[in-house]
Amino acid sequence: MGRYIIRRLIYIFVVVIFVSLITFGLMHAVPGGPFSREKALPKETIAILNARYHLDDPLWKQYTHYVYEVLVPHITTTPPTTSLMDDYLISVNLGPTWFRWMNFGPSYRSRSRTVNDIFRDNLPVSAQLGTMALVIAILIGMPLGIMAALKQNTIFDYLGMAISIFGVSVPAIVLGPILVWLFGVALQWFPVTGWGAKPPYLLGLLPTNFGWDYFKYAIMPSVALGLGSSAVIARLTRASLLQTVREDYIRTARAKGLTERMVILGHALKNSLIPVVTILGPLFAALVTGTFVTETIFGIPGMGRYFITSITNRDYPVIMGTILLYAVLLVFANLAVDIVYAYLDPRIRYD
Amino acid sequence: MAQANIELQKIGAGGAPLTQKRESLWQDALRRLVRNRAAVLGGIIVFLLILMAISAPLIAVKSYETQVLTDENKAPEWVVALFPTMKSYVKISADYPLGADYVGRDIFSRIVYGARVSLTVAFIGPLISLIIGVIYGAVSGYFGGRVDNIMMRIVDVLYAFPSILFIILLMAFFRSTLTNLQPGTLAYALSQLDARMGGLLFIFIGIGMTSWQTMARLTRGQVLAAREKEYIEAARTIGAGNLRIMFRHILPNVVGPLVVAETLAIPSYISTEAFLSFIGLGVNPPTPSWGSMISDGATVIRSYPHQALFPALALAITMFAFNFLGDGLRDALDPRLRGTQ
Numbered sequence: 001m002g003r004y005i006i007r008r009l010i011y012i013f014v015v016v017i018f019v020s021l022i023t024f025g026l027m028h029a030v031p032g033g034p035f036s037r038e039k040a041l042p043k044e045t046i047a048i049l050n051a052r053y054h055l056d057d058p059l060w061k062q063y064t065h066y067v068y069e070v071l072v073p074h075i076t077t078t079p080p081t082t083s084l085m086d087d088y089l090i091s092v093n094l095g096p097t098w099f100r101w102m103n104f105g106p107s108y109r110s111r112s113r114t115v116n117d118i119f120r121d122n123l124p125v126s127a128q129l130g131t132m133a134l135v136i137a138i139l140i141g142m143p144l145g146i147m148a149a150l151k152q153n154t155i156f157d158y159l160g161m162a163i164s165i166f167g168v169s170v171p172a173i174v175l176g177p178i179l180v181w182l183f184g185v186a187l188q189w190f191p192v193t194g195w196g197a198k199p200p201y202l203l204g205l206l207p208t209n210f211g212w213d214y215f216k217y218a219i220m221p222s223v224a225l226g227l228g229s230s231a232v233i234a235r236l237t238r239a240s241l242l243q244t245v246r247e248d249y250i251r252t253a254r255a256k257g258l259t260e261r262m263v264i265l266g267h268a269l270k271n272s273l274i275p276v277v278t279i280l281g282p283l284f285a286a287l288v289t290g291t292f293v294t295e296t297i298f299g300i301p302g303m304g305r306y307f308i309t310s311i312t313n314r315d316y317p318v319i320m321g322t323i324l325l326y327a328v329l330l331v332f333a334n335l336a337v338d339i340v341y342a343y344l345d346p347r348i349r350y351d
Numbered sequence: 352m353a354q355a356n357i358e359l360q361k362i363g364a365g366g367a368p369l370t371q372k373r374e375s376l377w378q379d380a381l382r383r384l385v386r387n388r389a390a391v392l393g394g395i396i397v398f399l400l401i402l403m404a405i406s407a408p409l410i411a412v413k414s415y416e417t418q419v420l421t422d423e424n425k426a427p428e429w430v431v432a433l434f435p436t437m438k439s440y441v442k443i444s445a446d447y448p449l450g451a452d453y454v455g456r457d458i459f460s461r462i463v464y465g466a467r468v469s470l471t472v473a474f475i476g477p478l479i480s481l482i483i484g485v486i487y488g489a490v491s492g493y494f495g496g497r498v499d500n501i502m503m504r505i506v507d508v509l510y511a512f513p514s515i516l517f518i519i520l521l522m523a524f525f526r527s528t529l530t531n532l533q534p535g536t537l538a539y540a541l542s543q544l545d546a547r548m549g550g551l552l553f554i555f556i557g558i559g560m561t562s563w564q565t566m567a568r569l570t571r572g573q574v575l576a577a578r579e580k581e582y583i584e585a586a587r588t589i590g591a592g593n594l595r596i597m598f599r600h601i602l603p604n605v606v607g608p609l610v611v612a613e614t615l616a617i618p619s620y621i622s623t624e625a626f627l628s629f630i631g632l633g634v635n636p637p638t639p640s641w642g643s644m645i646s647d648g649a650t651v652i653r654s655y656p657h658q659a660l661f662p663a664l665a666l667a668i669t670m671f672a673f674n675f676l677g678d679g680l681r682d683a684l685d686p687r688l689r690g691t692q
Contacts, residue, residue, distance in 0.1 A: 022512070026520060030523065166671075173642060185652065289514065
């Protein structure tokens, strides 16, 4: 297992490097630069700006400089400054020296913020949305699938599968306005604008201010995002459980006189959940990238809004940083799913 | 559902007279499809939508782009009855069956014409992804070895790309090249064509470039499996070349699951286009798209909820129909459920 993980990590590294190369190439292939405006800036200003952000360097030099700043840990004796060029995501004081790592660079557009600032402020928002959507997807999907399978070909089954067809057919872009109007405007159960997660964050990500305020803004967007995935989970759970209850060992369990509850809870359910784990990887990917869609629909101050404006603004570091962050998230999520899968199903051996 | 199909098989195997004509794969599939009520309903809706899109000029009498500013946000009586909160401030007008939008364009006409965009994407999107994916996957699987290894690693890298971010990046790239191009180049010709198509061409390219990877993997797997079969060896012994074997012998045998996978993916193409238009990277205004209509309507959802909810409803019905149809097709074409005579 250890060797397998190491091999996968090397592979992940190569993949992420390629992702960064493609993004970098595509980004610079787009005509116009970060400082081209409708009303052109003075030539001297552009020259100074280009020089400050190394935009006059050849592309390979810009790329290697970026990779160096992000990837290579710096150990220095100089304390951190407030300069925008000098903002490291990880900055630890080790007595006389400083360990500093991952400088994603400044944002070209918002003169006072770095990409790391955007991560710090907006990533916890997206993370909350994604996590709550995942919880909702599982909380709705699993019981629905189990109920449909245990009461196969009854009204419960048809109802469950009807709900799940509804879930996959109604994308966030449709469900969003409907929820906003129904629960936000007509019934006024939830606020339509605003967001509950506020700094300070634990480890830069986890909230410290739990309470109704923290949740109430996120419920509608999370449902809009998670319902589609809950449908996928429900269908898979149903199919898998239906297959499992026909296995010989379930017959054995029934034959030795176990109650139906024990048969289902103790034997069928656990084994039927193994295939469900495999889709957690793609599901996680769908939810993570889905946060982009949901954030634009509900006007949530997460990573999504910055990404779209950063592209139109040619804000190179923000584009790079966001795509790399999400790519890393996706590949590590897939690795985690594979490891959990091997742990759940002892028949799987990667070495 | 599964049980019903098993019973169907039993009757087919035991009860069919021996003289019965053998059914082709497609006849058999069609019979199954017709027995599936949800799929038939989906098919009928899709058919009606196509009809509506083709005959849009006949159905939508009003122009979808003419702005009558004096009629902005007007709504007919029944819409006000549906959303009573609007009663105090909305201007009532029976001229517009679903009301007028914020610049006084007929919402009904825009929804009818919007079906054109969604349906074109629903049919062309899968086609593009199928063509790229099948060729890529077939080449990779057929040649195997090092070629296969390199080609599949490229697919792996593209998989790590968060697809919605990638497509946003691509669309921004296309849209900005549009503005400053030299006449006479290929890019210029493409951008002219795109402008004529109301922005659809670049949507196709963007969707095509981000959606073929799954198809390529599926094709590769199928080709790898088919490659080892005896009939391929037989074809080779009678002197068939690589291309002939690929297109005449392997691909026809692997295409079924691919078509099913693409049909199931149609709703995701539709919603991708809607989202791109929602954020302003999709079709060019004034071409109506349900996504851009939802986006316009969402800004006034407190005062005029119907402006967002009607196009949202149209989008949802279309997605329902394609989902039902896709599910039905999968059940009908799944070889494991095929008739046994």
